[in-house]
Amino acid sequence: MSTKILDLPTTEYMLPGNRACAGCAIGIGLRSITKALDGKMVLVNPASCLTVLGGMYPVSSMRIPWINVSFPSTAAAAAGVVAGLRAQGRADEMTVLAMAGDGGTGDIGIQALSGAAERNDDFIYMCYDNEAYMNTGTQRSGLTPHGARTTTTSRGKKENPKDLPRIMEAHGIPYIASTSAVYPTDVYDKMVKARGIKGLRYLHMNVPCPNGWGFDPKDTVKLGKLAVETGLVALYEIDGGIFRLTDRSAMLAAGGKPLVPVAEFFATQARFKSLPPQSVADVQTWVDRRWKEYVSRHQAE
Amino acid sequence: MSSTVVITGNEAAATAAKLARVQVVAAYPITPQSSVVETLSRWVESGELAAEFVTVESEHSALTVCLAASTVGARTFTATSSNGLAYMTEQVWWTAGARLPVVMGCVNRSLAAPWNVLNDQQDSMSVRDSGWIQLYCRDNQEILDTFLQAFRIAEELSLPVMVCYDGFLLSHTVMPVHVPSAEEADAFLPPRPAGLQIVDLNDPRNIGPVTLADPRRDASGVLHGGYMEIRHAHQQALAEALDVIPAVDAEFADVFRRSWGGLTWEHRLEDAEVVLVAAGSLGMELTLAADELRGEGIRAGVLGIRAYRPFPVEHLCGKLVGRTLAIVFDKALSYGYGGPICTDLRAALSGREKMPTVFGTITGLGGRDVTAAQLAEEARAAISDAEAGMSQRRTVWVNLQDVAADGKTMCGVRE
Numbered sequence: 059m060s061t062k063i064l065d066l067p068t069t070e071y072m073l074p075g076n077r078a079c080a081g082c083a084i085g086i087g088l089r090s091i092t093k094a095l096d097g098k099m100v101l102v103n104p105a106s107c108l109t110v111l112g113g114m115y116p117v118s119s120m121r122i123p124w125i126n127v128s129f130p131s132t133a134a135a136a137a138g139v140v141a142g143l144r145a146q147g148r149a150d151e152m153t154v155l156a157m158a159g160d161g162g163t164g165d166i167g168i169q170a171l172s173g174a175a176e177r178n179d180d181f182i183y184m185c186y187d188n189e190a191y192m193n194t195g196t197q198r199s200g201l202t203p204h205g206a207r208t209t210t211t212s213r214g215k216k217e218n219p220k221d222l223p224r225i226m227e228a229h230g231i232p233y234i235a236s237t238s239a240v241y242p243t244d245v246y247d248k249m250v251k252a253r254g255i256k257g258l259r260y261l262h263m264n265v266p267c268p269n270g271w272g273f274d275p276k277d278t279v280k281l282g283k284l285a286v287e288t289g290l291v292a293l294y295e296i297d298g299g300i301f302r303l304t305d306r307s308a309m310l311a312a313g314g315k316p317l318v319p320v321a322e323f324f325a326t327q328a329r330f331k332s333l334p335p336q337s338v339a340d341v342q343t344w345v346d347r348r349w350k351e352y353v354s355r356h357q358a359e
Numbered sequence: 360m361s362s363t364v365v366i367t368g369n370e371a372a373a374t375a376a377k378l379a380r381v382q383v384v385a386a387y388p389i390t391p392q393s394s395v396v397e398t399l400s401r402w403v404e405s406g407e408l409a410a411e412f413v414t415v416e417s418e419h420s421a422l423t424v425c426l427a428a429s430t431v432g433a434r435t436f437t438a439t440s441s442n443g444l445a446y447m448t449e450q451v452w453w454t455a456g457a458r459l460p461v462v463m464g465c466v467n468r469s470l471a472a473p474w475n476v477l478n479d480q481q482d483s484m485s486v487r488d489s490g491w492i493q494l495y496c497r498d499n500q501e502i503l504d505t506f507l508q509a510f511r512i513a514e515e516l517s518l519p520v521m522v523c524y525d526g527f528l529l530s531h532t533v534m535p536v537h538v539p540s541a542e543e544a545d546a547f548l549p550p551r552p553a554g555l556q557i558v559d560l561n562d563p564r565n566i567g568p569v570t571l572a573d574p575r576r577d578a579s580g581v582l583h584g585g586y587m588e589i590r591h592a593h594q595q596a597l598a599e600a601l602d603v604i605p606a607v608d609a610e611f612a613d614v615f616r617r618s619w620g621g622l623t624w625e626h627r628l629e630d631a632e633v634v635l636v637a638a639g640s641l642g643m644e645l646t647l648a649a650d651e652l653r654g655e656g657i658r659a660g661v662l663g664i665r666a667y668r669p670f671p672v673e674h675l676c677g678k679l680v681g682r683t684l685a686i687v688f689d690k691a692l693s694y695g696y697g698g699p700i701c702t703d704l705r706a707a708l709s710g711r712e713k714m715p716t717v718f719g720t721i722t723g724l725g726g727r728d729v730t731a732a733q734l735a736e737e738a739r740a741a742i743s744d745a746e747a748g749m750s751q752r753r754t755v756w757v758n759l760q761d762v763a764a765d766g767k768t769m770c771g772v773r774e
Contacts, residue, residue: 138426
């Protein structure tokens, strides 16, 4: 049973005004996340765009405890917060949420995350994926999609991105989900579910980035949704090993309609400009194969 | 009940952590540190120590767990050595900058390459500028006692403390150690002050965010210091440590009838003309060398460095005024320059009157054995150079052996 948009709690934990770029989707996602956790949380955050959103000392944009940590250390820091709270008998007071970007998760932070997953430490880890090192000016990360131009892949990235949810699934943790910041109820429902589970829970959230992707900030939600329509981003969860597509992705699978071609998504952004047709075809093949896997794994309720 | 047991330096460190009732321990194995945390892990599993033990996947994460647990108010402990410390260096800086009272053991070991697991002090000396308090121990009793003192110092000043002791020479060598009872330890070291528990849902704060150089106003218009003011406060806390370290040692002496000297310790220093200077267990070797020199009519004494950071400048000047010669025996090197303690001591004495000539030596790298006889011999050579009128001297490598005829074969293995 999924939550309707009008039924989301009205309490806000984000203060009006923050330092994020215009059109940044992190804020949209964070509103849903903080509502799902009722603000009873501590946020552990490394160097990233989210740090910028949080504000500069001595001003904060959020009404929740927030601990800034170093770039590679997010998951270990969250493990330390959990251990510290537990040692003091305060573990039930709040949910520990580690939240890092794609570079901070899939590249420099993956060792600490893998360690925490192997230990099944009791916190929620969310990777918000804007598909490059956007905070430092759009350099490629291990999660940057094939073909995307960044300041370190000026002719388009040659490799496909790491499939992080799948890497986390191989760790055998109790809950994994993929979502998109522009689907607030999907984010909310998955975070509510994650909140009720013990152990390491991993959420992966796609976050459109106007500056890094090269689109008009007013189109953030439109582009986030288009990414889902093409199958480049799929909304799903793996709960206790059971894979299930959710929300719009579940509808797309159920309808049996063809996905929107990735070329249409590519045409909306500067980062995919002048991409050779062969690259577009390669990505389409990759998406089709992955989508087929998702649909065949999907176990509808 | 207190007791006297025969234990290694690493067991003394673990025992101190238990007596301190640490709440979170995280560590990654590295020789010669490993048995510290093996011991603690065993006590946590058996229920002898009520703590969270986080079995991390790296040293970087070990210190991260400690600093994060410390942020939410827990008393934390870790230990490492050598490349482990090098790997956690980013977090060494973070812990100090965040002003977290983490206590860490550094079981001093040389740094690769080439591989070497034996003792020198290059590891801790390499992070001397990170804003931690560094205390060096000379024997196993001092290790146990210094760790207990370290938690007091750390929590009073909101500064991390690194307790350094020589790998193998102390970590794996058994000595009789007096172990206080839990009640005695509790009386000296109460639980961590509640004021340091800063994560609170009713008073949510953004801890350690981006901070500009200059002061800025908060939403209520109150002006707060910028990065520079925060760093200045950190430096002031380290200056304050120059009073707190001896005060805590004095209080420890009141309770346990043992004093370690606070910032420095000494042997036959009172009327000494020639002062032998070192940190750690090498100082004990120097006491034998000084005794040997005394037997020859040379008025020699030892000045042991206990607090290397903060560096006790005024205290050292007071100890060295009127002496003829100070010979520093460094078990580390600032590559391309000289020994760290020697360099700092020269700077401390610079421009002051009635201060001794300071000669520097490098010794004991990578576990190279150095005997009291060799140390005395080097002291005689230094005295002779000074008597010949030399006031500046190149750093001498003690017990460096001439092996390669071409002088070029360094660390590649030849068939």
